[in-house]
Amino acid sequence: MFEVTFLGAFVAGVLAFLSPCVLPIIPAYLSYISGVGIEEVQKDRRLFNTKIFLATLFFVVGFSLVFTLLGAGASFIGQFLRAYQTEIAKVGGGIVIFFGLHFAGAFLRQNFLKELIGVQAFITALYLFKVINQEVFFSLTGAMAVVLTLYLFGVHEYLYRQLKTEAKTKASYIGAFIIGIVFAFGWTPCIGPILGSILFLASQQETVREGAVMLMVFSFGLGIPFLIAGLLFSVFLNFVKRFGRFFGVVEFVGGLLLITLGILLVLDKLSWFASLGVGI
Template sequence: MFGIDILDASLLPALLVALIAGTLSFLSPCVLPIVPPYLAYMSGISVGEMKQGRAPVLAALFFVLGLSTVFLLLGAAASAFGALLLGYTDMLSTVAGVVVMIFGAHFLRIFRIPLFDREARLDAPAQGGSALGAYALGLAFAFGWTPCIGPQLAAILTLAAQEGSVERGAVLLAAYALGLGIPFMAVALFMGRMTPVMAFFKRHMERIERISGLMLWTIGLLMLTGGFSAFSYWLLEHLPFLAEIG
């Protein structure tokens, strides 16, 4: 489908991890609480109107497209960089695994990395109610949210760098963008119904952070041990229909 084999021993589990990481990024403390007001600004309607059934679908879609554009470019760049280091794959895997485990320890609150406890928001020249403005905001906030979602995003970029292929890296970051974009669109479509769900996640934000930390720590360990290959073969053995995809 994409002109590449996405079901090899490394990319299949990485795609699953990227999708989950995108969803956990959406649930992070600097993203989830500000989704409703951003949707209201971009669409030119109030949060109250959204709760009553007005869905700012177009604004949300273009905002997600803006985010995805940046993530895809980052994935391609990371993969191109990784291609330059193909002769040092083992060393890259070891270093990357250690770094990702450190990110995991941050979320597990074993220690804190100050950079990831702040958010550098950017102002974009966007006009409320404009699809182009929503796209521009998506581009800007992809960078502005980076300090907060940095550990998850860095882990996926590290996986992309190990692929050594621009196409494969772009597919991997597309999965990450999908994990972030689907819940964003769900909020835009079903604000009234999603409000209690968002309130639940806000109350359990610390637990979500710890889940993110455990996931990142596990990813780092798999990088160090070569476990992604074993996991991929296990998936194909127990879910043979996956071999028909792609």
């Protein structure tokens, strides 16, 4: 299963990069940390810009360091919670489902509460008609209760807040590294649904090293596209303009993957998912 979560962590990083609150601001961000203006890049006929790439590299190292330490910390804490691993997995699965619904934009639907009640009614009907057993029924109902609780406490409203302040660091390679650290902390509400899910999986690993490696792989998934964008900045500008029309698809698919992961966690079926050779 660990190899599967590796792949999932990397895919999660790519999804975080493609999220609508990260991808559109990347051109301005890379321009800022490198000190090279976007108009200057558009006028320059060179395909590669070394200054932008090196600044991006330091930027990626900065946020990768933070995410890796977060993974190590999550795994370290997880070691103290092994006695309640089953209960934590079920609650954590509900939280991951909540993150998935957020990422897919479900909370923006006007009739979300009615739809959630409808899902619970469907689960109840499956139990009454003996399609699912009592254990599955209570596990799924518990997950729905977690989603409802977080929703009623307005956690989704916090996640939808946009970051309104920018780091005021002088453009330099050291500055790019510092901004990368700021990015890791400041953009947590934006990529929180994905990052939170990966951190939960990291907390379930047996050792601190495994938790740290998982978040390092997540950083690779997020960082490699950043490096490609920095290396081919002029090409990336055109990509962002064209890709904008697919933001809705990215959100829906990413949310669906997180919801699937949450359900598997609640039902303790990640090992079954791993046997298929896929995962997140």
